[in-house]
Structures are given as C-alpha cells and as structure tokens.
Amino acid sequence: MKLLALTILALASLANAQFKCPPKDGQYEDARQCDKYYECVDGIAHEKLCPDGLVFDPLIRKRNKCDQPFNVDCGDRTELQPPQPKGVCPRLNGFFAHEDPATCNKFYNCIQGDHTEITCTAGLHFDEYSGTCVWPDSAGRQGCNAQTNTLKDGFKCPTEAQKDANGNLAVHPKYAHPSDCQRFYVCLNGVEPRDLGCQVGEVYNEESQRCDAPENVPGCEDWYKDEPAAAPKKV
Template structure:
C-alpha cells in the first residue's frame, strides 16, 4: 500500500481550510492539493471541505457521485497526506483491505467496513498483497517470513520446488506426481504449492507419463496391482 504522511485534522481545521480553496467555475467535487482523502464540494463558488471515510481516498477521475475509493485504485501523486487513522480491532483504518496482524500469516487478510471486519483466506498457495488488495502468487507479493500452511501431507509428501512443464514447454499450474508405493494413488499440487492426496477409481492406476488414471497393463510396474482382487481381475482389460 502506498506510503502516506499522516495529518491530524480536526473538524474545525477542515472548515478553515475550505476558506482558502478557490472553487472552479463549474460546481462539483475537487481534490485537495496535499491530502489524498480530503476534497471540496463546490456549489455556486462556495467550497465545503470534506473527508472520505477513514481508509479511503479521493479520486477526481471517478465519474460517479461517490469519488472515495480504495488507495490501491487511486494515484494520489503528490497528495501524500492523510487524516489521522481511526483503528478498530485488527483494522488499522476503518475501511480497506489489510494484511493479517501476524506478519507470518500471509494467506489471510481483513476486509474492513467502518471498523467491522471479515477475515478472508486466500486461495491455496496464494498470499495477500496490500499494494493490489488481492491474493497473488508468493513471488509477486514478495512478503518475507511467511509460515507454510498445510504444505506437508501426513505421509510426508511436499510439493517439489522445481516447476513442471508439459510437452510443449508450458508451465503446469497444478502438477501431478505418482505415489512412490501405491499405484492407485497420486498427488496434485494446487498452484504448484498446496498438495492433495488423490486416487484413481478401483481397477485403474495412475500413469505418470500421461498424468491420467489408466489400465494397469499400460503402466510399467503396476500391471499386477489388482491381481489379488477377483472382482477387478474378472473385468475386461481397458485398451490403451
């Protein structure tokens, strides 16, 4: 999130500041030259100074009546000052999207609306980025000291750091890996980070070459996987 200089502003001071602002010929809403969350409403040449709700800033380019928006959507330029924050609970300001108060928890954030908040968890493998107000890939967020959350399965499997590419050289978003001892099972790494333990339907085994479930006779080393299961063995063989 952009860095701003805090300006402690009393209601009286806002009224006084409005006296020094010269309204343009056209009625409307106009930004303060120094403070990004302050603006003026001009009616017949008279200016009334106003503030956006704490956490939001004024965007003169928005065509709608309410021109206060999230900071990551607005280019404040030289308007670096802000009103004093009004924190409440985990919300450093009354409105906005904010990182979890624990800097090691990178996959959660707060959506604050007038001090009331909702804790939101990013999609598996993503981190919250305050500069964009969204969940992004960890390397894009660039956050340090983040805890790994649920990235190791009970059997010890962890998604490899090396990326996986398909036959055309394209990055595989959700790569799959064969189980080392169970032909029927395999792993999927969501977004390359979050592991899931999955399995083929009975009668099939995982084919690492095609990355699909297949007939046992088509997978080297797994041809006899169901030989001791009479119900499966009696079924017609699946063609490759």
C-alpha cells in the first residue's frame, strides 16, 4: 500500500516536473488538456483542474479562470478530464441540450450537478456551441419535433413579413380575427400564434395594430350594439 502511494506521488511529481513555471507566479494552461492548469507559487507548479464541465481560459484577468467551453478557444488543448455525469447533466457544470434529441427548444443549466430546465423563446432552438437559443437554421439541429403552430380555429402565422404602424419590420406581428372584431392574433417571433382579445368595449384596429373604439374601425362600428352596457359612452 505504501509502495502504491509512493508510486502515485512520484507520477504526480513527474507530471508537474514536466511543466516549467515562468519567472512570474500565476496560473498557466496545460499544453494538451483544456480543463487542466498549473498554479505557480515561488516557481513551483501545482497541478489543478477546473470544475467538471468548465475549461481554463488563460486570457481571463480575474482569479477564477475557469469558464464555459463556448467562451474559450482551447486551440490544440483538446483533452478533458473524465466526465462526472449526474442525472440529466452529462457533466456537473454547463449548458446542455435536452436528453430527447427531438426536443430542440429546451435545455439544461447544470451547476454542480443540479439542473434547471429552460425553454427557449418561441421559434428558437438551443445551440450547444454558443450556449444560447438561436434561429433553427443557425442551430442546424436535425430531427426536431415541429412545434404546434396551428391554433384550434385553424389560424397559422403567415410566412410573409409584416411591418408595424411605424413601417418597421414587426418582431411579433398582429393579425385581425376574420369574424370577431374583439379578437386578434399575435405571432411570437413570427412563428408561434397566440389568440388574444381587446377589453370589452373595444375592437381590434388592424390599421393601427392596437385596440380601439368601434367607431374608428370600419365594419366594427356596431359590434357592441346588442350589448348597451359594453358600448363606449359617448361624451
């Protein structure tokens, strides 16, 4: 047992001996392993590892130089420590795609093995290379389940871009309901529809793209004629 301990100590000393500390004390990257680094104190190298899932970035000026892999250019430092998976987390720390490859709009934020499930904004997919939600064509993921983009009444978001009342491209375009003056649709990011409605006494004005008084919307002037209590009071 004592011989084994001495052998391990000797191997560790040999590994550290292969790294020569620069004249200035500090933290320095390993030549091959991206999550390994050396802390030099009085010219002596102490081998360290980043928390599982993080990698060492020598360019960070703060004391803790371990960061998310998508923030660090590892270059030729392609090796990593063995993963320590826990639950849905492939490694203890990081941002990871949902375990179902067909679920592209959800991902996990893992911190020391504890995960939080996050859903991307409507119409976006998670991209592991950037750690963010991006447009599907940028993520380039295959086999994703199509999100439900048709409402119960059959409405689907038009593919043509829409401009808002100021002439700018609408991020969340709105559309009037074909038969109900009080209701309208909003397409989140232009792809995911929502069925909304104006407050009682108002109708949707497609020209101004906002709820308005019935008399300002041609064809909807008498929408509340059978509901006197809902009709706006005339001044």
